Amino acid sequence: MSNLSGKTALVTGASRGIGAAIARRLAADGANVAITYKEGAQAAKAVVVDIERLGRKAAAFKADAADPVAIQRAIDSVVGSFGCIDILVNNAGFMDVSGTPLEKTSLEITDQTIFVNVRAPFLFAKGVAPHLSDGGRIINIGSCLEKRVPAAGLTLYAMTKAAMTGLTKGLARDLAGRGITVNQIAPGPIDTDMNPADGPNADFIRSLTSIGRFGKTVEIASIVAFLASSETAFITGADIAVDGGTNI
Template identity: 45%
Template sequence: MTERALTGKAALITGGSRGIGAATAVRLAREGADVAISYQASAEKAQEVVKAIEAHGVRGVAFAADQADPEQAARLVDSVVDAFGRLDLLVNNAGVFVTGQVDAEDADVAAFDRQFAVNVQGVAATTRAAVRVMGEGGRIVSMSSTAADSVPFPGLGDYGATKAAVDAYTRGWSRDLGPRGITVNAVQVSSVGTDMNPDTGEFADIQRSMNALGRFGRPEEIAGAIAFLVGPDATFVTGTTLLVDGGLTA
């Protein structure tokens, strides 16, 4: 049998119990990687993903971790290394989506603070822990959003700001880690059918109308882009934000 592209690699996908994270976990397992996922509350769903990972003949494991807590993020990386003996691929996928206008009198400031903690501080904490154990050939991919560059509706300012920070970190970290042979990239998506943004939601038709393909993306399509960035065909790709947005920004 032909060796798969990621055979011998160990991957961590944060927020991997559903949506894009789950699809990515299964895709990387299909490519031959041992895959760990983190989850916050969906233990049953996480175990279903682990079974799907192991169905590809590789090792799978799930760890509970709150990405808003830097200490838990660091322990998560340690747990992955304990399980697999190494960490080669990190996908910073865990995120939350909170909307609200800056002038709203009833703004849930605590929810906005948590969004920043998960989407920005959690990404930074996990990455800092991961690069301590990654060797040459390491790959880091963080999930971003077209809201980082374009805010088509009111109330997206806080969320967009978190993703703009991820994009900026991606560029900066690529310079920091390039000499070590570690690449750092982001995947910027638009409307993808997940629990967080279902394609049957109240604003789904408006979202479909905004991109060139006239539909939502599928988690598996985003997973394909991530698989490219962590795979052997992207060894000279770093510091970039890859648009996988159905032509929204065309």
């Protein structure tokens, strides 16, 4: 277990799923945790309560990741409430699950996907950087789809997740002088309410993995906690697959 005592983490999109698991794990390892959410105020509150039960400070801030003003407001609120930020986890994401064919994809959906999956993590990193402690950590949550697209209908999402790789490597160079590391995790299929292990496409998705099962949110959270720790000061610009062998 890594020791994050006295550290403050900001986890975006953390009212449920992978983000909520990350927030809870960082708190279990000693960090105070701020989270952002777009919808689901009660779910966000539940995450805060769980963290506070561990004896940590916690807060949830409503922020639409597609809105630059909301992003900066959230950063300012975290700094105002916690005093500093040591760890940023860019987890918020968007995927159109309507099944709309490529040629009928609207500009609105295109913008939403790019704004949330690419512009938002850049703006969060840019906005947090002046407040990030030397030796701090930025951890981006990408996707196994950044390297392999196993089915039609994933072009837009895969494009944005591939862009996260460039963002991670660029930030790693930009912030290295302050001892700040920037790394990315590329999850495979993870059992969440958005992608349940008993969903209509679950058997096909499961067949893409080598291990033959969906991952658990805590399995992503444990790698985030490792990258957030002091033990990983010589790891930066890395893209770590946590995908059950999906992209072997």
